[in-house]
Amino acid sequence: MTSLPLVFDAPKRALPPRHLADLDAAGRRAAVAELGLPAYRADQLARHYFGRLTADVDTMTDLPAAARGELAALLPPLVTPVLEQSCDGGATRKTLWRAHDGTRAESVLMGYPDRATVCVSSQAGCGMACPFCATGQGGLQRNLSTAEIVEQVRQAAAAARDGALGEPARLSNVVFMGMGEPLANYPRVIAAVRRITEAVPDGLGISARGVTVSTVGLVPAIDRLADEGLPVTLAVSLHTPDDELRDTLVPVNNRWKVDEVLAAARRYAQATGRRVSIEYALIRDVNDQPWRADLLGTVLRREIGARLVHVNLIPLNPTPGSRWDASPRRVQDEFVRRVQAAGVACTVRDTRGREIAAACGQLAATGA
Template sequence: MSSTTGPIDLTGELVASRRRPPTHWMDLTPEQRVESIIGLGLPAYRARQVSYQWFGRLDPVPANWTDLPAASRQQVSEAFFPTLLTPIRQQTADTGLTTKTAWRAFDGAVIESVIMRYPQGPDSPGRTTVCISSQAGCGMACPFCATGQGGLQRNLSAGEITWQVHDAARRLAAGELPGGPGRVNNIVFMGMGEPMANYNAVLAAARQVHAAAPDGLGIGARGLTVSTVGMVPRMRQLADEDLPVTLALSLHAPDDELRDELVPLNRHFNVDAVLDAAWYYASRSKRRVSIEYILIKDINDQAGRADLLARRLKARGDWGWFHVNLIPLNPTPGSKWTASRPKDERAFVQHLERAGVPVTVRDTRGREIDGACGQLAARTGAVAR
């Protein structure tokens, strides 16, 4: 698989021709679930019972669903509950608080998801964030990204995307992970792939994760974050949806010359275009946009670039709707890219703060394992040939 961007429909949909995964209950809307149950010759109310077991009780084994007749359990299982993803490798870090799983799909594609637990403390109520993938591989070809180096295999279905969240919710509720029983508080579409290039499936998964039980997992929209490297038409489309998730724009450079190198899509949608779209999203959704900025040693971490970033943000209306999230690069083996020096990171922060720009430095997880996005999948055989 080439690491070039390949064919791109600039409305936001990457072209990837592969067999589609089998249809799962999580690929259906609540209305479609009722229609499908009736199509099996079962009463309509069985759809709500099935959804309650899957989403409400988080029970993945239809044989256990005793509120359905035994014959119906088998029928429903065969029709709507194929195994979409199989765990094939797992790594833990941060004294067990970070769990990274590589999954194999029906066609051999390998993706990743990560569960990150943040314990309760004096300044934190405690929370669990799940980072999920939206594509097998990625076609954006950002050179510092392990996923981008492997190229795009295909889009994931809504069911495959939601599967990652459902599994995390089930494992947490059952107390299978270090830290005891818990629940998912935040979902970030920041794993493998460009979410906006798989817009319809990502939006369907986000709605399903957000929907109250028994139709979904009941995670508030404010706990959902969707990232993009700057697919402007889809950013604007998302602003007009009735789902006020947090938008995270992976900017990584405030000038077009450098961003063309770091984010090849910038040649289609430049810095001004993506920041204008981000401002449009903030003004429509009334949600602050997170400006993601990976700090790379001697590449984009100069204090002058922090000043330029501040000027470009402040040029957009009420620029207080932006928050800069600085991310120390988690380097991949053999890469020429590495994290900034601590002194350069501090200077970057200071220049943004001096300009009045809200800024934080992300607590990077998983450095002692294959922590970079796509790294575990690559080691596990993600790039199908």
């Protein structure tokens, strides 16, 4: 399989200390053995971390007191909340995290009547340079480690369980749609997905069908993901069906054109049996014209197949000082109607958190 292009490598910055969530079962046992402890202590530690959602060794009373101190080395603090905001009656909670080296990333925990979802970051910043995205305009600082990603999910799961959204809830969905391009941090994101979806004590036990991995269209990585045996949903941030505009809105389109991206999405859907989500941020007078809606429906039906694709229309959450703005409601409704008329499913994403800068990268950009 073709390796990812070096142009998407993150700056060479030190990753955080080794953490339990960085390791698979064999790696955890080996790490515990390095501490001079029996291998079964690794499973005990993992049951606390993944099953009880705690990283506080002092609460792990089934472990000998002396061993707790040594095992704490496998649970170093990785991401610390520096700012938390809520809105939507407490159903949306955004957290700004600070890592060991001062880099910052964001996650958003959202409660719905039938589920609880966390949107997580895979990188600190982003190197894809999409002009309408706050994160893209800030540039890429570094990749997040596997454990830094998993920690966002574990802490969200613990918060939901403890009633942070109002009533106690079980975290059921994880979307990689926060800061960063997930497939540009491929090995760590895939390892994180395995930690998230494997059963306790090897992982958090969240169904793979509740996990969505987004991409702006890194074709070799999409094909690689199709071979992983992970039935996660692929979300392609398309934003326009024509190459002329997409070259500007999504600069990676200069490397892989729309037809190449959609062909990879079709291969993914065929390999996994999972319907692909097409993300489309609707921007006033930029990509919201009726003819683009018609073209989008036609291209998706032809290149992927109506049964294997769904359009997720996103009302743009404008960033402060940006020239980009959301389309009027009547334009949005007409866009949906035209895509649906082409035989392709199209819905509008529920907008959350406008008053707390919940578009990815907005909170970090405030310098809080």
